[in-house]
Amino acid sequence: MADSKGRYGKGSVTLVDVAELAGVSLATASKAINGKSQVRAETRAKVLEAARTLSFTPNPFAKALNATRTGTIGMLTSDLDNRFVLPVLLGAEDAFGAGSMSILLCDARDDAIREQHHLKTLLAKRVDGLLVVGRTTNPRPSITDGIPVPVVYVYAPSEDPNDLSLTPDNRQAGRLAVEHLLSRGRRRIALINGEPSYSAAQDRLVGAISALDEAGLSLVGGPGLFGQWSERWGRACVQALVDTGEPFDAILCGSDQIARGALDQLRECGKAVPRDVAVMGFDNWDVLAEDARPPLTSVDMNLQDLGRAAAQKLVLAIDGAQQSELLYGKVRVVPRESTGVL
Amino acid sequence: MADSKGRYGKGSVTLVDVAELAGVSLATASKAINGKSQVRAETRAKVLEAARTLSFTPNPFAKALNATRTGTIGMLTSDLDNRFVLPVLLGAEDAFGAGSMSILLCDARDDAIREQHHLKTLLAKRVDGLLVVGRTTNPRPSITDGIPVPVVYVYAPSEDPNDLSLTPDNRQAGRLAVEHLLSRGRRRIALINGEPSYSAAQDRLVGAISALDEAGLSLVGGPGLFGQWSERWGRACVQALVDTGEPFDAILCGSDQIARGALDQLRECGKAVPRDVAVMGFDNWDVLAEDARPPLTSVDMNLQDLGRAAAQKLVLAIDGAQQSELLYGKVRVVPRESTGVL
């Protein structure tokens, strides 16, 4: 806060002012305010009262000069302009805010040079810890070496297994998706995947196949249907699938966007969803999923929880709890009409 | 940075260490590093060299203790979980980053209590200025009163005309949209609008009508087509429009989502786009617009530029340039196939 004149700096009220008004010494005022035990209750009350009437706010810089903690953490994002980092950011902000930590935001625009620069800046500002948020779930280079504070990697795990990373469980996502379709009585499932360079695409495929395996089934059209994360790709694949004449009763799509394309094309091909074909996607992007025709079943990656968990881990690490592991965030199926009546 | 042992605090290298190594006094070292003129070039070189070998980084808190500036600004968002604030955030981050200012991020979750709390926190951290980012373009309550630092409002302008606000020019957006359609030879234009409680919806309508007026035209179906920002609403309106039998050759949609719904329904009604009907939306949301069938013409609100401009204004204000006005950010039409061949 500021003084009555609404200014910082010279004009603002300091501990000395509070002490003066309370009629005690600087040291006593400090102890009273910081809840130290060696001060009479009565005195403490006086000080607190004085602090309140002056609307005293301790200068964080003077404080940080002695303390080891600064109460701020650095958030280093690779690409803010990405709808996946937003929920992570949100979750982290939520968790930190609850613990009265502030977050310093830096975005690297997916550029290593900028990342180095921002890293320097954050460390210069003496952040207590670092949260590194990736652009994809592909493992990314570690920055932990030589960094004097704890680092937690979210979304994109670190390549170094000695680091602490949190990433959504894409294998489990693939598995759950298939299990959901199986539970709806589907047996001939095709998978229209996204870009092969994304480990999310690969991992979901692995999960899906293993779930199918256990049921003695395999993917209609084969496991190699990689392409783009776009509606266009979804449409093209459905058309190709129909053209082959191979029967199928479900399409698992690598993303909600792909699923939207698939839905459109199925309609044009005269296939009813979910009667003839069940369709589901990944990400549970509400804007796309809820207004699809019919509303789209999707796997929610629980990104906000992931961000929250990462923040909590970081706080723990700052408090000295050394951890190094790769943690997988829980995911869940959100059923809607596209895979059958509820 | 940290010392060779990679720690902060007691272990880290200070200006004293640098001075010692360089064989000069503390004061001289300080001047040399801060580029003060009263120091021999030779001496300066020595100091700089020493600083480099020790990888000295000035302690920002000690610095801030004397200075009035802290080099950080507070960003107070109303709702991070909103795709419109992201570009604004990005632009601001970009502008601040270029000027070596850091941004402290706080999200109020659209809750006044939380906002007050975060405001307090930010001020306690002695931010040099505040950027308040709204959730919609509806004017929002001012927080400027009693705040000891400059405040700039982005996206949602302040209700107080004495504040400095930046908001996208929605009227101009409506006008440009209509002018674009007119330039494509369309004369019978309908407007499917979003929620009436959004001033964005109202302002765009005003702009559209005035442009039509000047051409001696008026909206097909009347100006009252308010509803939701959803595909569903777009579909419903198109159906209703077709049912009335009233002829139309263009549909201006309040958002890209609405436009997507409109496109879908037009196809089902056997209307070809853009041959029979031109369609355009607002926001230029790439994911929706580029993959639409056909790709959707849309008005880009230039949110990232808006954020950048706001950041620059804030820096100016921090430097003492008092300003108080409501600035409108430029918007632009991004033509795609849905309004005609290019």
Next chain:
DNA sequence: TTGTATGCGTTATCAG
């Protein structure tokens, strides 16, 4: 229980 004195790392003001 309270007060005094000192240090945290830097910048700024003076002398030299």
Next chain:
DNA sequence: CTGATAACGCATACAA
């Protein structure tokens, strides 16, 4: 040009 030295606001060891 350079170097002591006093702030800056707070916490804390130590003395009373």
